Amino acid sequence: MGEEKIILALPDNKDRNAINAALRQSGYSVIQKRSGQDILDSIVEDIPEIILMHADLPKVDGWQVCEKLKEDQLLQKIGIILCCDDAHESDIIRGFELGADEVFDANVSARELVARTQALSRRLQIAKNLIKIRDLEIELDAHRVLKDGKTIDLTYIQFKLLYLLASRRDNIFSRSEILERVWGKKVYVTNRTVDVHIKRLREKLGEIRYPSQYIQTIHGVGYRFM
Amino acid sequence: MGEEKIILALPDNKDRNAINAALRQSGYSVIQKRSGQDILDSIVEDIPEIILMHADLPKVDGWQVCEKLKEDQLLQKIGIILCCDDAHESDIIRGFELGADEVFDANVSARELVARTQALSRRLQIAKNLIKIRDLEIELDAHRVLKDGKTIDLTYIQFKLLYLLASRRDNIFSRSEILERVWGKKVYVTNRTVDVHIKRLREKLGEIRYPSQYIQTIHGVGYRFM
DNA sequence: TAATAATGGCATACTAGTTGCAAAGCTACA
DNA sequence: TGTAGCTTTGCAACTAGTATGCCATTATTA
Known part of the structure; x- marks a missing residue:
């Protein structure tokens, strides 16, 4: 799915490695940088989801x-988490004013940092109307579906159908429900x-080889995405 | 894409070659000059993006x-990076006052110098409303489009249309949206x-040979630039 | 075995691409 | 200012391409 990239720029200390490890553990692809300039230079080519610095x-x-x-228009959407030593209220406010999504004291535990990072990615995904399910990414705004990072071309109806099913996983949709939601009343x-x-x-999702990997038929009831 | 030209004027030492090589590596076309007079003479004909001296x-x-x-009005836009031996604060301030974009000590590493150069080009591009996409350059101010460094003549509407699409890559524009944005309400x-x-x-972008290289049709939805 | 779902094929409707043309706009020159 | 010649623009008509809905047939499930 194109793992989520996160740029990590923290001063040398025992926590940095712990945080790095914890983020990798949670499925992020971590890129470490030393200076602010390094961050700016590297994101030109490769835009990360989040910068934790x-x-x-x-x-x-x-x-x-x-x-x-x-x-920068293109870089605005990157999530920013900022740590300060001895964070005072004024620092926190300044951070938010400058557009950071999270600002807090550097003393916070690695565990909390990771939890906040995950919360932020979730929020960013929701903001983009992005649904990620295993190796699938469904972007509502861009009207695009990626599987293993590669685009799958779906027609208008196919896309609406997939988005409906995927937007409420595990929910069983009856055929009439689907008709109403995709085709209109x-x-x-x-x-x-x-x-x-x-x-x-x-077919387009490649379910010939792995039957019912995504869409399951509930006999006599309808379909569900899992 | 019209490689970016950069004039390099540094005293003889081991770093000069390293910097030269590193800049070329990063895709710049480097022109070396010896004296300030040489620089001034050469830029009359051929204006570089950046002077690093x-x-x-x-x-x-x-x-x-x-x-x-x-x-000079025309030459104002050139980015200037100035190195001083034993740079004191007073030098740095003087440099900025004279219009340099970056001033720093000549001891800095080649790597940093290149990184700063790239950051400056980026800044200059944003300031010029310049969009670079693969082999295309779109300059809003100059109302000009270059492909592989060669000018493509676009009519007024064609230019507005291209700029609209390219200014938000990946975004899908419906036909009505395009009409509203290009033709007005x-x-x-x-x-x-x-x-x-x-x-x-x-046609003018040369999409006959490579279909949908730039502009993609989203059936039933609209168009997008990628 | 009866009901339900999956599949393949096909006609149709719809959408996008293309072309030619006339009108409007612009430029240069007398 | 007028006019000839050129470019740009919008539209209609036509062609090409794609998506969609349904039916008949086969497979699967309870």
């Missing part, structure tokens, strides 16, 4: 990194047509 | 080059007209 970095400090990122189309679309969707 | 140059020194450049023009303009734009 200390406020006091050499060359360009964390505050300045925030400012730079918010100036007024349109009148046979129930059986849903089957055909499910079939076409399954 | 030492403050102590023979004939005309770096400080004077800064002054000259900032006097009041004008009433058929949706189908957008297709015709897309076709003409594609």
Whole structure:
């Protein structure tokens, strides 16, 4: 799925390795940087989901990194977590004003840091209407589906159908429900047509080789995405 | 893509070659000059993106080059990086006052120098409303499009259309959205007209040989630039 | 075995691509 | 200012391509 990339820029200390390890453990692909300048240089080519950095970095400090990122259309969307030594209220407010998503004291435990990072990725995903399920990524706004990072071309109806099912995993949708939600109330189309679309969707998702990997048939009831 | 030109004027030492090589490595086209006068002479014909020079140059020194450049409307836009031996605070302030974009000690590493150069080009691009996408360069201010460094003549509408699409890559624009943004709210023009303009734009961008290299059709939805 | 689902094929409807043309706009020159 | 010649633009008509819905057939499930 293209693991989520996170840039980690913290001063040398015992925690840094712990945090690095914990983030990797949670499935992030971690890239470590030393200075603010290093961060700015590296993101030109490769935009990460989140930057987790200390406020006091050499060359360009964390505050300045925030400012730079918010100036740029493409980089605005990166989530920013900022740690300060002895964070006072004024620091925290300043951080938020500069566009950071989280600002807090560097004394916080590695565990909490990871938890906050995960919470932030979740929030960012929701903001983008992005659904990630195993090796699938479904982007509502971009009207795009990626499997293993590769684009799958879906037609209009196929996309709507997939998005409906995936937006409430485990929920069983009856055919009439699907018809109403995908085609709209007024349109009148046979129930059986849903089957055909499910079939076409399954094909494109590659369910021939691994049957029912994504879409499960509930005999006599409907379909569900799992 | 019209490689970015950079003028390099540093005194002879082991670093100069390293910096030269590193800049070329990063895709710049490097032109070396000896004296401040050489720099001034050469830029009349061929304006570089950036001048990276030492403050102590023979004939005309770096400080004077800064002054000259900032006097000239056309040359103002060139980015200037100035290195000083034993840079004191007063030097640094003087450099910025004379219009340099970066001033620092000549002891800095080649790697950092390159990183700063790249950061400066990025800044300059944003300031010029320049969009670079693969072999395309779109300059809003100059109302110009280059492909592989060669100008492509676009009509007014074609340019607006391209700029709209390219300014938000990956975003899908519906035909009505395009109409509103390119033609304005009041004008009433058929949706189908957008297709015709897309076709003409594609032709000029050379999409006959490589279909959908730039502009992708999303059936039933709209178009997007990728 | 009866009901339900999956599948393949096909006609149709819809959407996008393409072309030619006329009108409007622009430029240069007398 | 007028006019000839060129470019740009919008549209309609046509062609090409794609998506969709349904039916008939086969497979699966309870």
